[in-house]
Amino acid sequence: MCAKSVDKASLSMIEKAAADNVKLTWDRLEAQEPQCGFGKLGICCRNCNMGPCRIDPFGEGPQEGVCGAGADTIVMRNVLRAIASGAASHSDHGRGIAMTLHDSAKGMAKDYPIKDENKLKAIAGELGIAVAGKNADDIALEVTSILLEEFGCTKGHLDFVKRVPEKRRKLWSQLGITPRGIDREVVESMHRTHIGVDNDYVSLALQGLRTSLSDGWGGSTIATELSDVLFGTPKPVKGKSNLGVLQEDQVNIILHGHEPTLSDLIVHAAREPELLEMAKAKGAKGINVCGMCCTGNEILMRHGVPVAGNFLQQELAIVTGAVEAMVVDIQCIMPALPQIAGCYHTKVISTSSKAKFPGAEHIEMDEHNAFEVAKKIVRAAVENFDNRKPEKVNIPSETMEYMAGFSAEAILEALGGSLNPLIDAIKSGSIKGIAAIVGCNNPKYKQDHSHITFARQLIKEDVLVVGTGCAMIACAKNGLLLPEAAAGAGPGLKAVCESLGIPPVLHMGSCVDISRILYVAAAIANTLNADISDLPVVAAAPEWMSEKAVSIGVYAVASGIYTILGTVPPVLGSKRVTELLTEGAKDVVGATFAVEENPEKAAGLALQHIAQKRTALGI
């Protein structure tokens, strides 16, 4: 088997796991292989109990399910359900943040004061709320009541669609894909994919676009914007990454999952004198809070908290034997964690009422008494320090510094308050274009290899890279988020980075923060009086695996951004759906998907696309 990771810290912990007789995701993948061909092609359907049905991909056996649905219908229905799940995940996260801000404004969540009043006012302005003479809580109440309405919206379109360039809004309107309500689109997608409802793959695909847009310009945007209000809008900040951030002589707490709500307070709780004293009494020199995956991204963007790793390192962090508590909230948390923790002393602590894990301790998050919950969790971690087994501890030495925190506001500030310097750099060709790298890890592909190969290739060709999620943690671990990484950039990009003191790869946050990338893309298009699809911009999800990534990819394409997938989506069982996604969509929304597993070739596709767009713009 080819190497499982390019990350030396990962590789050494994979070896340790084998020695400790601990089974990891790669072992489970091997046990699953060969994986089901029908599933990989997207041609199995379990939507009703006349099935399960499968289509013979080689034309010999059945070409229709019991209900009569063929490959096109089945594949597209399955994709639409994946989009709905992904959109639901981002949007429910957004709803949680909105509810917390709402409770805070009502005085019911005292641990969540409003941190960024300016941002709150800016959002209020966008929503048409007069702010003069109102205090922050009053404004927040009005903002959250409008934004919570977006979930069950009856007015027919989402408010943040106003951010979208006019040409694109018109296009969406003509196609009938302007998102009407966040919950509505998800519910309608589930309705349409029920037996005997929407059976036309084109119609299903259009609903897929609309549902994903309700995520990108709805749920995810709300999550990002209101997180900034509650926890502060990120500004450039430095920190460290990779498993080496764990400290042998300290109580190590890893915050894993996706939300900033509890994790932000745990960062503060770990600084409480009484808890630090308690840790000292146990012989620990301190309490070391580290992030992982997007919870990690949320807190590193705002506090420079060390990030222990990305998706495929969640098990490996426990394998170090040095983690007292792995605190998890929602999304991308492997159900295997409690079992692995059982081989060491680590406590897996689940905190969300939505996400429970057999074998984990559950300390439920309560927004109304959050700091107390946070302290309780930190206390549980400190108490567990006694149980650490020194003979099982082995922390890899690898760490790498990063500079993150590039919110749209921070980028504007770095540019001196206007996007024009960036646009001028793109026009002059010193920056050829922008590539957004987002998404997960996937054990079917060497961890981080595609992310960093793709990123390196692009910056070398003067393409500014922005990104979020596990992709950016991969870049962090490889030094690409440092201003010094500009040395590996082409001359044009290098000069821009050096003059602004920024890295060539800008970390813009967690996966809901892809809304920041949409915002910047829309703002550039608006400045140029163009559509997003006219811009020399590409997106890539080189190692994606989650349903959220499906929703993201689709809203990127629906927003006009050519999107390259590095892992093969389960659609190849229908030639028509495949053709629609990779070619036909161009005539519909001005952008398509491409699938390319080789990151060097994927970079070639990205560069080719950027060159074409530049030619079309006459720059």
Add this chain to the structure above:
Amino acid sequence: MLPEVYNDFELCTGCKSCEIACAIEHSTSKDLFGAVFERQYPRKRIFVCAAAGQSIPLNCHHCEDAPCLHACPAGALYREENIVKHAGERCLGCGACQMACPFGVIARLPNSKVVAKCDGCPDRQTPACVDACPTGAVKFGDPSAMEHIRRQKIAQKLRVNL
């Protein structure tokens, strides 16, 4: 002894993974995503059939006294070690072997009367169908070991009924 394919029907869940794996192994690209885009679809040589609520994988048993081999008027079927092989270039497409096969597992190439049958996956250590089976319903091994497995299972059942 040379290994042989052996089926344990009770373990078959009807997932048809063996069928897909067989077709891929007999494609040009030998890759799922490649095979679905080939101009001429590959043909599977193993068939999961339903019979009274049980799924039964049917495949070539490479019979000792192979009726297909006897039936072929063109000498297109021949034995190589313990595998009954088919030489496509000699095949008349008469279908005699198909009619003779006691398991009905000799198929035809698409749009042709030339047949396609199990070749024991000459490029692999283990046949693709066996590797693909998630439950071990399609096995490959030393026949005496297979007999042993079967006897053990039967003994277990008898013990329960004692």
